[in-house]
Amino acid sequence: MRVIENFDYNWLFGRYGLQADGSKIEEPAAVQDVSFNDSCWKQLDLPHDWAVEGPFRTDLEGFTGKLPWRGIGWYRKHFKVDKTDIGKRFYLDFDGAMAHAEVWLNGKKVGGHPYGYTSFRVDLTPQLSFEGENVVAVRLNTENIGSRWYPGAGIYRHVRLVKTSPVHVDHWGVFVTTPSISDVEAEALVHVQVRNHLSVPVKGHYSVSVYELYADNQTGRKVASSSHVRLDLPANATAQDSVSLRILSPKRWSLEATNRYLARVKVYDGKYLVDTYEVPFGFRTIQFTHDNGFLLNGKRVQIQGTCNHHDLGALGTAINMVALERQLKILKSFGCNALRTSHNIPAPELLELADKMGFLVMDEAFDCWREGKQSGDYGSLFDEWHEKDLKALVCRDRNHPSVILWSTGNEVSEQYHPELGIARHLTEVVHRYDKTRPVTFGASYPSKSAMNGTELQVDVHGMNYAAGVYGGPDFYGEFLNKEGHEHLSGFSSESSSTMSSRGEYFPRKFHVSSYDLNEPGWGGLPDQEFAALDRYPAICGEFVWTGFDYLGEPTPFNSDKTVLLNHAAAVSKEELKKQEEELKKIEQNRPTSRSSYFGIVDLAGFPKDRYYLYQSRWRPDYPMVHILPHWNWEDKNGKNVPVFVYSSGDEVELFLNDRSLGKKFKQPYEYRFRWDSVCYESGELKAIAYKDGKKWAEKHVRTTGKPVKLKLTPDKTVLKSDGEDLIFVRVSILDADGNEVPTAEPVITSSVSGPGVIVATDNGDPTCLIPFHEPERPAFNGLYLAIVKARKGSEGKLRLRVEADGLGKEEIVFQIQNEGLEKRYLLTD
Numbered sequence: 001m002r003v004i005e006n007f008d009y010n011w012l013f014g015r016y017g018l019q020a021d022g023s024k025i026e027e028p029a030a031v032q033d034v035s036f037n038d039s040c041w042k043q044l045d046l047p048h049d050w051a052v053e054g055p056f057r058t059d060l061e062g063f064t065g066k067l068p069w070r071g072i073g074w075y076r077k078h079f080k081v082d083k084t085d086i087g088k089r090f091y092l093d094f095d096g097a098m099a100h101a102e103v104w105l106n107g108k109k110v111g112g113h114p115y116g117y118t119s120f121r122v123d124l125t126p127q128l129s130f131e132g133e134n135v136v137a138v139r140l141n142t143e144n145i146g147s148r149w150y151p152g153a154g155i156y157r158h159v160r161l162v163k164t165s166p167v168h169v170d171h172w173g174v175f176v177t178t179p180s181i182s183d184v185e186a187e188a189l190v191h192v193q194v195r196n197h198l199s200v201p202v203k204g205h206y207s208v209s210v211y212e213l214y215a216d217n218q219t220g221r222k223v224a225s226s227s228h229v230r231l232d233l234p235a236n237a238t239a240q241d242s243v244s245l246r247i248l249s250p251k252r253w254s255l256e257a258t259n260r261y262l263a264r265v266k267v268y269d270g271k272y273l274v275d276t277y278e279v280p281f282g283f284r285t286i287q288f289t290h291d292n293g294f295l296l297n298g299k300r301v302q303i304q305g306t307c308n309h310h311d312l313g314a315l316g317t318a319i320n321m322v323a324l325e326r327q328l329k330i331l332k333s334f335g336c337n338a339l340r341t342s343h344n345i346p347a348p349e350l351l352e353l354a355d356k357m358g359f360l361v362m363d364e365a366f367d368c369w370r371e372g373k374q375s376g377d378y379g380s381l382f383d384e385w386h387e388k389d390l391k392a393l394v395c396r397d398r399n400h401p402s403v404i405l406w407s408t409g410n411e412v413s414e415q416y417h418p419e420l421g422i423a424r425h426l427t428e429v430v431h432r433y434d435k436t437r438p439v440t441f442g443a444s445y446p447s448k449s450a451m452n453g454t455e456l457q458v459d460v461h462g463m464n465y466a467a468g469v470y471g472g473p474d475f476y477g478e479f480l481n482k483e484g485h486e487h488l489s490g491f492s493s494e495s496s497s498t499m500s501s502r503g504e505y506f507p508r509k510f511h512v513s514s515y516d517l518n519e520p521g522w523g524g525l526p527d528q529e530f531a532a533l534d535r536y537p538a539i540c541g542e543f544v545w546t547g548f549d550y551l552g553e554p555t556p557f558n559s560d561k562t563v564l565l566n567h568a569a570a571v572s573k574e575e576l577k578k579q580e581e582e583l584k585k586i587e588q589n590r591p592t593s594r595s596s597y598f599g600i601v602d603l604a605g606f607p608k609d610r611y612y613l614y615q616s617r618w619r620p621d622y623p624m625v626h627i628l629p630h631w632n633w634e635d636k637n638g639k640n641v642p643v644f645v646y647s648s649g650d651e652v653e654l655f656l657n658d659r660s661l662g663k664k665f666k667q668p669y670e671y672r673f674r675w676d677s678v679c680y681e682s683g684e685l686k687a688i689a690y691k692d693g694k695k696w697a698e699k700h701v702r703t704t705g706k707p708v709k710l711k712l713t714p715d716k717t718v719l720k721s722d723g724e725d726l727i728f729v730r731v732s733i734l735d736a737d738g739n740e741v742p743t744a745e746p747v748i749t750s751s752v753s754g755p756g757v758i759v760a761t762d763n764g765d766p767t768c769l770i771p772f773h774e775p776e777r778p779a780f781n782g783l784y785l786a787i788v789k790a791r792k793g794s795e796g797k798l799r800l801r802v803e804a805d806g807l808g809k810e811e812i813v814f815q816i817q818n819e820g821l822e823k824r825y826l827l828t829d
């Protein structure tokens with residue numbers, strides 16, 4: 001029978017080649033051999049990102065986060081297997097390893113995978129010893145890879161040991177489709193591929209049962225079961241078949257009710273049950289329409305999406321379910337309902353959370369095709385690997401109801417060359433493994449790729465930065481109305497790219513103002529996209545660049561040509577030259593920025609003002625009003641300080657020290673209430689919002705007094721010691737009346753006593769080069785974040801103490817709960 005074991009713990013790690021400080025250590029020979037002496041290597045648990053500890057180095061590229069991720073990393077793990085398992089198959093499943101993974105067992109190469117974002121399996125069976133110890137060795141090499149963002153480095157996702165009988169469901173071998181769904185009944189068509197590792201043929205069979213599946217992954221009622229399906233398995237080969245099940249009164253999966261089911265497949269070798277394999281799935285229909293946007297279960301749902309890179313801020317790229325769930329909760333809180341996994345295959349946890357929390361997913365494979373954007377990027381792997389990588393992506397993720405679109409790429413140069421047919425070829429590769437979802441890619445020159453025919457090689461037109469295209473008079477209409485285009489539909493695969501630093505309004509050096517009126521040449525403001533979508537409701541919605549700030553690409557302070565390169569093919573020579581000149585000027589100023597400014601939320605997870613602008617549009621029924629900026633402008637007495645208000649109401653009245661500054665109504669195609677000239681005086685700004693003439697929401701901001709103390713706001717107080725759980729503690733600074741001081745930037749130190757650690761701290765400042773694991777850093781515009789973890793398997797209490805000069809100290813005690821180690825294996829492989 002199948003046993004899936006966590007294989008994350010007790011690895012040894014050695015780093016060679018480029019070191020964190022820029023020096024080099026020669027890689028020794030035969031590190032893969034059992035006899036290699038690894039006794040002084042560092043012991044650690046996976047997932048592991050070897051570069052996030054830094055240090056940040058000003059000589060390193062801003063676009064990959066100024067972190068020393070280039071190097072050669074070796075991981076070794078010594079383990080034993082039980083003699084009672086002789087005869088079984090043993091696999092290691094890697095959810096992803098950055099990058100160019102090569103895997104050995106007991107000195108013999110057993111597999112690997114170059115693209116760091118792909119999940120892959122290696123078969124350990126032939127090399128496995130049941131006598132003594134086994135040594136698995138993994139070599140990763142990031143020295144020559146190219147990336148336009150921080151890629152991370154290391155075995156940064158989970159690893160599982162999968163033990164099966166010789167006859168078992170193949171890797172990603174079950175695919176459930178739902179050909180018909182009504183309120184009365186639905187069909188689940190379960191496709192099963194079984195592998196026979198025996199050197200004799202097997203006359204086997206399988207059966208499938210379907211259960212209700214709860215959010216905690218427990219199964220409920222059985223709702224259907226199949227009879228036995230015969231499967232003749234040739235020796236050392238696979239065989240496959242499908243079985244159809246009828247489910248009465250199916251509960252559909254939707255964004256509001258994330259009903260899921262579980263298909264349990266049982267495989268028999270003729271006599272005995274030899275494998276059980278479980279796959280969660282859901283019943284929902286999706287349609288991208290020509291005239292009416294995107295339909296989920298027949299109803300129009302506006303895609304209110306964000307693009308995100310895969311890092312988890314101060315935690316780097318090492319996947320952590322708790323940190324990812326926190327990100328998704330924050331996205332949900334401002335109404336985001338869709339995620340684009342820009343521009344790579346995500347961790348499987350993202351799909352699991354999206355299914356459970358109710359997000360739509362645009363599941364993306366690559367940032368480029370054959371024509372790379374940088375040396376060592378996917379362009380160098382494309383020819384040999386794209387079919388295997390697409391297969392891995394689709395076969396792994398195709399049972400998730402959240403996935404509504406496959407994306408084969410982003411801003412690829414091949415969009416200008418339809419004659420190459422690469423878009424068509426990739427679409428066909430994807431449809432080999434899943435015909436139930438459309439294929440798209442993010443076009444950086446959407447009008448061109450539409451008119452030159454490239455878009456006819458994909459199913460749905462993904463348009464990057466296209467508000468001017470479909471919002472304007474009427475290019476997109478022309479494209480849609482063209483003969484032969486009647487079936488096409490489109491959406492904004494990337495929008496906005498507005499830049500800002502949280503809490504900065506008259507920005508300091510290397511910061512961008514949070515009035516949110518700054519976008520790069522190719523981008524736009526949120527308002528422009530909203531207006532375009534309002535004018536052209538046939539478009540399915542947008543994916544904003546980005547939900548969160550991320551490590552790397554600190555446009556406009558890139559100090560390199562990354563972003564420029566990305567668009568080089570689309571702009572004129574003169575424009576390119578002009579932009580290069582500007583970049584040179586920026587370079588001379590040596591910006592220290594290591595993370596982006598694009599986020600609606602900053603790197604630490606604190607909302608920027610833009611969060612409320614999106615919330616006002618994306619959650620129209622949620623009564624809210626938000627005022628910016630803060631009201632601490634001692635140096636601006638009598639001077640103009642513009643005030644913006646974001647509200648889901650349709651009318652706002654603003655008061656300064658109880659004097660009305662007038663009422664404003666939301667005008668068509670306007671999304672902010674703006675008082676562009678307000679003569680500053682200290683005191684209180686108050687906004688009262690109305691909707692349909694009735695009071696809807698009220699908010700004030702006050703000039704605060706001096707900082708006097710710290711305030712700790714944890715996101716929970718009970719911490720599991722399962723090796724994964726985290727508590728995120730927001731630290732703010734209060735005045736004597738208990739108001740948060742938005743400008744305070746004291747140096748804050750945190751420490752813990754008890755069985756736990758401070759894993760990282762942050763403040764959301766893209767220019768801060770203090771390594772994330774340092775517990776001491778200044779607050780940035782009034783906020784600081786500490787991330788706390790309990791020691792694996794511990795019990796008792798963990799005390800967090802946070803202090804700053806002149807502000808005293810604050811403490812908080814967390815209860816540690818020991819419920820065993822987090823298994824973190826998925827229901828399926």
Ligand code: GAL
Nearest residue numbers: 410411494497523545563566
């Ligand atoms: C886009 C690109 C993204 C990111 C963004 C920054 O053109 O697709 O990956 O670079 O620009 O604005």
